[in-house]
Amino acid sequence: MTATLIPPSTTKLPPSTHEFAEIVHRLEAGGAMLPDTPENLMQIIGLYKAYAVPMDFYWRDLLYIAEQVFLNPLPFFKYFISDEYLRRQNHYAGDNADLRIWRGTGSAHPELLEFMEKGELKQKLPKLLHHWYHDRINMEFAEECMRAMLWHGRDMGMGKFDAYLDSEEYQQNADRAIKAYFKGNPLMLGLYKAFPDMFLEQVRQMSYYANLGLFWEVMAPVFFEMSDLYDEGKIASVPDAMNFLVNGIFAIAGRPIYHHVYINGECYEIIPKSKGFMWLYEAALPYVEAVFYRTSPFRGTKSYNAQAGQVPAEQKDFHYGVLYADKFPVGTAGIPPTLLAQDMLHFLPPYLVEYYKQHCRGEDDMLIQLAISFQRSMYCVTSAVIQALRTALLYPLDDPNPEHLMANRRFFEAQLDRFKRPEARLRNIQSPDYR
Amino acid sequence: MLSVLIWLPMVGAAVIGFLPQSVPTKQVRNAALAVSGVVLLWTIWLFTQFDLADAGLQFREYLPWIETLGMNYELAMDGLALVLVGLNSILTFIALLSSSEKTERPRLFYSMILLVCGGVAGAFLAQNLLLFFLFYELELVPFYLLISIWGGAKRGYAAVKFLIYTAISGALILAGFLGLVWLTGNSDFSYEAALGQKLPIELQVVLLGVLLVGFGIKIPLVPFHTWLPDTYVEASAPIAILLGGVLAKLGAYGVIRFGLGLFPDAWSKLAPLLATWAAISILYGAMAAIAQKDIKRMVAYSSIGHMGYILLGAAALTPLALVGSVSQMVAHGLILAILFHLVGVIEQKVGSRELDVLNGLLNPIRGLSSISSLLILGAMASAGIPGLAGFVAEFLIFQGSYSTFPIQTLVGVVGTGLTAVYFVILLNRTCFGRLDNATAYYPRVLFEDRLPALILAGLIIFLGVQPNWLVRWSEASSTAMVAAAPAIEQVEQVAVQATANPELPTLD
Secondary structure, three states, X not given: OOOOOOOOOHHHOOOOOOXXXXXXXXXXXXXXXXXXXXXXXXXXXXXXXXXXXXXXXXXXXXXXXXXXXXXXXXXXXXXXXXXXXXXXXXXXXXXXXXXXXXXXXXXXXXXXXXXXXXXXXXXXXXXXXXXXXXXXXXXXXXXXHHHHHHHHHHHHOOOOHHHHOOOXXXXXXXXXXXXXXXXXXXXXXHHXXXXXXXXXXXXXXXXXXXXXXXXXXHHHHHHHHXXXXXXXXXXXOHHHHHHHXXXXXXXXXOOEOOEEEEEOOEEEEEEOHXXXXXXXXXXXXXXXXXXXXXXXXXXXXXXXXXXXXXXXXXXXXXXXXXXXXXXXXXXXXXXXXXXXXXXXXXXOOHHHHHHHHOOOOHHHHHHHHHHHHHHHHHHHHHHHHHHHHHHHHOOOOOOOOHHHHHHHHHHHHHXXXXXXXXXXXXXXXXOOOOO | OOHHHHHHHHHHHHHHHOOOOOOXXXXXXXXXXXXXXXXXXXXXXXXXXXXXXXXXXXXXXXEEEEHHHOEEEEEEEOHHHHHHHHHHHHHHHHHHHHOOOOXXXXXXXXXXXXXXXXXXXXXXXXXXXXXXXXXXXXXXXHHHHHHHHHOOOOHHHHHHHHHHHHHHHHXXXXXXHHHHXXXXXXXXXXXXXXXXXXOOHHHHHHHHHHHHHHHHHHOOOOOOOOHHHHHHHHOOHHHHHHHHHHHHHHHHHHHHHHHHHHOHHHHHHHHHHHHHHHHHHHHHHHHHHHOOOEHHHHHHHHHHHHHHHHHHHHHHOOHHHHHHHHHHHHHHHHHHHHHHHHXXXXXXXXXXXXXXXXXXXXXXXXXXXXXXHHHHHHHHHHOOOOOOHHHHHHHHHHHHHOOOOHHHHHHHHHHHHHHHHHHHHHHHHHOOOOOOOOOOOOOOOOHHHHHHHHHHHHHHHHHHHOOHHHHHHHHHHHHHHHHHOOOHHHHHHHHHHHHHOOOOOOOO
């Protein structure tokens, strides 16, 4: 799964006058928004690996919740994933993969299983104690991403997935599943009769659980493979990493997005595969928009931001995503980025641990250092998405026609316009001193 | 026994001062800490031996010295001196802990600090006016050097200003002492000999006024305070701790010991004026602190306000208020020390003391969260939040002084409210808010940075929840001192009677 983007002839166009002209030129040359340095490469690949292990849990649990827990009114144990879902074969890893992206196992990653057994404490305790001590994979981050997709779904104007959630067909499918799930439970059925919209909204949320789970099922093996290729010296630059992602995006773009629920062994197709919702348009792009760009102020800070007039009136103006986020509050209790950073901290490759020890406060502020590396790595993923969109919608980078190249440039400049906002971290990641 | 508190640090200072150049800075610091640690242990032992029921002087030491001048080596302590000696010992240890292991010219630096420790202890323990004056002046030189060599950018200016003010203070105190002894026709400068003098009240008022101005400069009280902000701000953190925590208390001790102790009648007469003076100092200090943009300067101005409470309590002339004043000396010493230490750490790590620059220091990973948390505790203690040492002292002063000076006391209460105002400003700007991504790559806070503040915080909390350990030592002495002074109303009454019923000539 490798491809090389051919650098265009830069003489065909005058230099860009955009604020981020250097980055525009880099994109036109097939590069990424992130400067191509060995240090950046090490950080982003190391983070992909550290992210992929908890992500291997995230996608399994998201699907477990969407398919099995479903509308359980007291879902206390929704993070206690069943063995079936831990053994579940990833469609893009292992011997039985539909398309084998990662050469490793299709069931849960060995490091994940080891961590789930003893946690950070390195001690086998009852599951509940590990859970209460947050010595576990923190699904709260995954759910925050899911909620961002659900919340911004209406407003993003992307794909057909979200619009389908309002269709008559979806409501009928959901209705069947709800009635089957609460069969023999007059209390819940009575509540459903009294407040049908509330239940329907919960099912919509479950559909987004499934959507995100299916999205990450693809991304985890992609990141694992990139890490292995880097270790083997086969990914040697930031553009190499980005190209791998671009090729990966196209390879699995058509993966179906669906939502099935299993009730008493019977499958209820709330969103059937036959609807033809595709991974790229119904999961990947909405995910990037909702999570990388928008999201929302951190939980707990929303009211303060609102009081200070810092929350925009329009949802589409929200820019709190990873590409904009201030990573310095990482470490503050309870906020999703802290929980993600803690998850990744457990699975950092040794070379990255050594690297962090040499900078800033060493081990003491590793959470922030890795969160900033994560921000760099997501700029690389976003670069891949931008290049993939350019490939899908516009022209090759080595197109001989200057007008086509100019159209590409306008596209890149329009994308980079979104990073002109003062809070965008594009300027910061150009410097290695931003840690 | 008491001589150990004076001569051990002085001998230590001499030894450290002559250590060879090859001894590393850290070892010099450890040696100073060892000396100070022994002094502290000795002080704790004295606390265990102190008889709480005895209001008089204890642990007396007497050595004839220059008898023709009336100057002898007389040491003793009562409850008032005991707590201040304790404060001196603990704050010297804290100041040494607070000092950097990379201090330049360490031999001179640490020997000067130990010299200050011995000199201040000598002043607290001296029972001879000239001996007191000797020790009082002795710490002037080391402080001048400590400010002028290891201070900030304007250290030269600050040190000279400090020197001039303190020299004038010393001259006035000496004048007061000489006046008292010469006018009473005494040839002995012994404190006990000076007690119970029968000078005319007008003369007493003049002599008391001279002493009040002399010690008022040292405390300092408005309007003799202008040396303080420059000196405190330019001095390094350990020296600021000693200046605010110990030296200022020497001024307050002098006011009570020699002003109230030697001139009780005049004190009662001037009490309303003193209470008003205290109230003005409290308000001025608080208002000036609110206006500051430099957090060290803010803490420095807060000191002016808080020293005003001590004068208010002493002026009220009730046992409760005087115990409150003594408690305030200890509480304020500890609180000011923790604040100056923490401000010093912030300046060292962040490189700024400006309110407009500092922000978000409570950030758990990249900020100075433990230092900020301790700063919040110090600010709360300074603002008189219950459960902390500052509350105990201020409450006792207000409770004790309200019956005598209700208006001045209420002004003092307002001052406490204003303390909360400027500390909320300080904490809000410094600790809360957003850490600046562009600049906030501060070095990590080490355990040794926290240690002095942790010790002080422990004491502030302990004395806040166990106030008996703060007040018990000075209760008997304070009560005796107040009992020796006529009640304020009584003095006024006597004055009125004297005016209304002038003595008639006897008719033969």
